[in-house]
Amino acid sequence: MCGVFGIFGDDRAASLTQLGLYSLQHRGQESWGMVSVSPEGVARATRAMGLISEASTRNAPLDARLAIGHTRYSTAGSSTIENAQPILARSRDGHIALGHNGNLTNATELRRELEDQGSIFSSTIDSEVMVHRIAKAADGAPETRLASALAPVEGAYSLVAIIGDTLLAARDPRGWRPLVMGSVNGAIVFASETCALDIVNATAIREVERGEIIAVDANGIRSIFPFERKPSARCVFEYVYFARPDSRVFGGSVDRARRALGRQLARECPAPSADLVFAVPDSSNSAALGYAEESHIPYELALIRNHYVGRTFIQPEQAGRDAKVKVKYNAVREVLQGKRVVMVDDSIVRGTTTRGLVAMVRGAGATEVHMRVSSPPVTGPCYYGIDTPNREHLIAANYTVDEIAEHIGVDSLGYLSLDGMLNAVPDGPEGFCHACFSGDYPTAPPTDPDKLRFGCGC
Ligand code: AMP
Numbered sequence: 217m218c219g220v221f222g223i224f225g226d227d228r229a230a231s232l233t234q235l236g237l238y239s240l241q242h243r244g245q246e247s248w249g250m251v252s253v254s255p256e257g258v259a260r261a262t263r264a265m266g267l268i269s270e271a272s273t274r275n276a277p278l279d280a281r282l283a284i285g286h287t288r289y290s291t292a293g294s295s296t297i298e299n300a301q302p303i304l305a306r307s308r309d310g311h312i313a314l315g316h317n318g319n320l321t322n323a324t325e326l327r328r329e330l331e332d333q334g335s336i337f338s339s340t341i342d343s344e345v346m347v348h349r350i351a352k353a354a355d356g357a358p359e360t361r362l363a364s365a366l367a368p369v370e371g372a373y374s375l376v377a378i379i380g381d382t383l384l385a386a387r388d389p390r391g392w393r394p395l396v397m398g399s400v401n402g403a404i405v406f407a408s409e410t411c412a413l414d415i416v417n418a419t420a421i422r423e424v425e426r427g428e429i430i431a432v433d434a435n436g437i438r439s440i441f442p443f444e445r446k447p448s449a450r451c452v453f454e455y456v457y458f459a460r461p462d463s464r465v466f467g468g469s470v471d472r473a474r475r476a477l478g479r480q481l482a483r484e485c486p487a488p489s490a491d492l493v494f495a496v497p498d499s500s501n502s503a504a505l506g507y508a509e510e511s512h513i514p515y516e517l518a519l520i521r522n523h524y525v526g527r528t529f530i531q532p533e534q535a536g537r538d539a540k541v542k543v544k545y546n547a548v549r550e551v552l553q554g555k556r557v558v559m560v561d562d563s564i565v566r567g568t569t570t571r572g573l574v575a576m577v578r579g580a581g582a583t584e585v586h587m588r589v590s591s592p593p594v595t596g597p598c599y600y601g602i603d604t605p606n607r608e609h610l611i612a613a614n615y616t617v618d619e620i621a622e623h624i625g626v627d628s629l630g631y632l633s634l635d636g637m638l639n640a641v642p643d644g645p646e647g648f649c650h651a652c653f654s655g656d657y658p659t660a661p662p663t664d665p666d667k668l669r670f671g672c673g674c
Contacts, residue, residue, distance in 0.1 A: 219243030318372030391426025468642025478506025485630025541572030553581035
């Protein structure tokens with residue numbers, strides 16, 4: 217899970233990148249980074265653990281017309297500064313920088329091949345293999361070098377890169393992760409989501425197409441499609457949970473998608489006896505609104521989320537999972553007391569947060585709790601860039617819906633169907649990856665998923 221940003225052609229490139237990263241913070245909160253190139257052609261990297269808002273002035277980047285940035289979230293084991301991005305390397309032909317969103321499924325094989333040829337790696341992230349491959353790629357235009365570096369790479373990448381004085385953006389041939397191109401005052405901007413264009417006053421031009429590489433430099437904008445075109449596999453979970461509702465991803469509005477998911481959920485899984493509907497904030501706010509609109513049940517704010525709590529603030533081993541839920545959420549007793557309620561969430565993964573929330577809602581006086589989920593049961597891990605646990609920790613991979621209802625302590629539990637979800641999202645139902653719900657993986661899963669997860673780029 218990561219966010220990427222890149223800009224060419226504005227003297228404020230570094231500060232605009234920093235701003236863009238604020239809007240991509242939800243895509244990764246463990247570390248952030250920027251690489252900017254000064255007018256003299258000097259590249260400098262700034263990387264730090266934590267949030268972009270915690271950036272200190274000593275991290276102040278150079279004046280630059282060219283910069284890329286990255287926000288990163290990964291599994292715990294690989295949360296180190298060495299794995300922060302963008303990566304900056306210096307080869308005999310100059311600097312190469314790269315920021316990557318997605319997971320490569322053959323990174324281990326590619327890395328072994330490079331190590332056999334004498335490469336030494338400085339991180340455990342899959343993304344570094346792409347940098348090594350660019351460095352080894354024969355001379356030529358930057359986009360051609362990137363194309364030849366990416367040719368054997370499999371899996372998901374929406375990336376921004378700098379080779380010399382050229383900004384590059386690339387999306388894998390299946391297009392799992394979003395990437396959009398915009399412009400501001402003649403400068404070209406790339407970002408994972410349009411909310412990062414809005415913050416720098418850029419206007420969206422179009423999506424980077426799947427399988428496309430775009431190069432931007434003093435010679436203009438060039439686009440190539442060097443790879444064999446594959447069936448589209450846009451990640452449906454971007455609409456369900458991951459992207460911000462004020463963004464457009466894959467050309468569609470996340471807010472509209474979530475409301476449609478909520479409306480469809482209300483049609484498929486009504487709760488006619490309920491007095492009110494509320495969301496598990498924030499990612500399910502729009503879906504709960506859709507559910508309330510469709511069912512004509514009042515929408516209430518029954519759970520309040522503490523916005524000053526980051527994902528890594530309290531670890532389970534420090535204070536236990538219940539404490540973790542309580543630090544993040546609290547119930548509004550005045551809303552819940554004596555009420556039969558519909559609690560809408562976008563997904564249940566492990567079931568631990570949900571179980572804690574249901575207990576909290578009952579503790580605040582709710583008499584019936586009907587849980588509605590605006591996606592199908594998550595039954596498989598993601599190998600393409602969303603941080604989901606292994607199958608043994610996925611509650612829906614191991615228990616039936618009735619068993620889950622009992623475990624989380626609800627009076628009823630309803631999930632959106634796969635077809636309902638795929639028909640509700642913009643430009644559905646075809647062309648989406650829904651492997652985590654359906655088991656229908658667009659590529660063969662990696663041979664060593666644990667290793668991949670430990671060293672994942674996102
Ligand atoms: P749990 O009950 O522990 O499975 O947690 C469910 C909550 O996790 C829901 O509110 C989801 O919005 C949220 N969620 C879904 N996917 C992820 C993810 N990949 N990382 C972190 N939280 C997630």
